[in-house]
Amino acid sequence: MPARIFDRQEVFRLVEQDLAQLVEVLPRQAYEQVHLPGAINIGLRDLDEEAPRRLDAERPVIVYCADELCDLSPRAAARLRRLGFRQVYDYVPGKADWLAAGLPREGEAADTALAGDVADRNVPLCTLDQPLDDVVDMLDETGRRAAVVVDDDQVVMGLVRHREAAGHTGGTVGDTMRPGPVTVRADQPLPPLLERMTQTGTAAVPVTDPEGRLLGLLERDDAEHAVARREAMVH
Template identity: 45%
Template sequence: MVQPIDRDAVRELIDGRDALLLEVLPPPEYEWAHLPGARNLPFAGLDGAAATLEPSRPVVVYCRDWACDLSPRAAHRLERLGVREVYDYPAGKADWLAADLPYEGHAVLVSRVMRRDPVIAFPGDPVDDLAERILSDPAGVAVVVVPRHRVVLGLVGPRELEHAPPEATAEQVMCSGITTVRPAEPLEGLPERMDRAGVHAMAVTRPDGVLAGLYTTGTTRAPESDPDL
């Protein structure tokens, strides 16, 4: 019986049982980005290729995302063709890439260029303690996160520091209405959009809001809130 599984189960099958990953999208989409080690087997070619799969090896089938029905259809077709252990990863590579996991292909996504060691601050950190770290850092901002969970709350930059009272905390002065970006965002066009919005730094977050990194352009302007970015 075909079993739908999530991202964590996919990783367990890869690490623990050397599962075979099959992307059933057309070759151009596979070449753009795919899970590490995945084999491209477009849906139309399943019947001819099923006999070449190792019978003892688990097979994980995926396509683009939840809205794409190719992976469940392919998984059930493989089962009908005699593949004994088939799993469907219905969230697909959109889910994998958004979680900042490794990928192969020629796509240049934010995850490949973002800074993974930005200055971070906790909500209760005094502004006085942050100022030197922020102003001496090339990005010129600190990402305010929830302790332990690292969920992003906002950014603190030179504008927030300028009029902050000495006793203020990061949470009290931060810009909370920031636009964030996912690791899976294609880099093409993003710097131009940020430039039009007057933004030079964006927190990169996973879908659960957890900090993955910081993407900055070459400008030195302080970050602004722009819900339409």
Template identity: 45%
Template sequence: MVQRIDRDTVRDLLETRDAQLVEVLPGEEYGWAHLPGARNLPLKELGARTAAELDRSRPVVVYCHDWICDMSPRAAPRLERLGFGEVYDYTAGKMDWLSADLPYEGEAILVAGVMRRDPVIAFPDDRVAELEPRIFADPAGAAVVVLREGKIVQGVVGPRELKGAAPDATAEEIMSFGVTTVRPSEELTGLLERMDRAKTHTMVVTRTDGTLAGLLATDVVRAPETGPDL
């Protein structure tokens, strides 16, 4: 019987069971981005001939675009009918993987490939007197990302928030809360265009669980010509 699994289970199967990854989306979508090492067996072409590329002695993990996409739930029982004994459906799909800032292959130019992974951070009780040197010593001159336990993003403190703030005020008292964030899976070109229209120079990048992945600063980032080197 097909088992539906999450991202952590996928990673465990890859590491401990040498599982095979199969993307069942059309070739164009596979070429855009896919999980490392995944094969492309489009659902429309899935049959005994194409499935012969797989090793029946190893677990098979199928996936498609996201949890709304129904291609992997349809492909998994098809593989079972073709004689594969251990088939798993990664129901959240590759957008879940990409949003978690995990490695990928393909032509996509995503935020994950260019964001700063070492942004300046602070905690809610840090004082303004401590924050100012961190911001102005930062080459990007961008902002301090305020985090709580577990690296959960709470807000940002930049030059605007610091203006007029008392030296003993805390980051929590002056930060901009509820700031707009993007995922590492966001396509870079479109995001840079939107940021330009909004006259926004920095964007906090978070994973789907709210943890900090990085910071995109348009003053120091330019769209690369090729995807990230994995």
């Protein structure tokens, strides 16, 4: 049975250090649109002919497809084992997981502006039990409008907006924060996301990975500028 990999950072490490061969087994059109850096494309039906020619049977091979519900990569991994490849790994969450985490990408659509590309990674952070006055001071010093509340694992717990926090004295972040804020994944295209933010009056939205960990904060002003630049380049 081929080994299964769920950790995208482990896939990233193995490929970046040239310790494994990366293969997307989706149809060519999907691969050409966007794929993981360094991946080659061998469709499931072409494995018997192309794998022995394009892959080194003595080196580890990582295969992936669309997502955890797609069965192409486990089938491809099993087939590669039958073809004599000894070290075969199935990156189970696949391309959807990789893109949602804002990791590098290649392909024809790789330059499409996404939420993760524009989100500010240098975000003011605070914790639930932190004194609220300290957070207000931090926002005053940095000129920021909001801080993101996270736990020890960087999972988003809430938002503290300056205009709301400044009206309180004493207490902790947990007393004032907005719990359970709406978040978006890093692979959300900017134009429709900006439209939703404008319609709902949302000034900023946290961008998180599939585990709910903070990647950055996307402010509407930054999204507007990015979309405007992209439109100017097109025209």
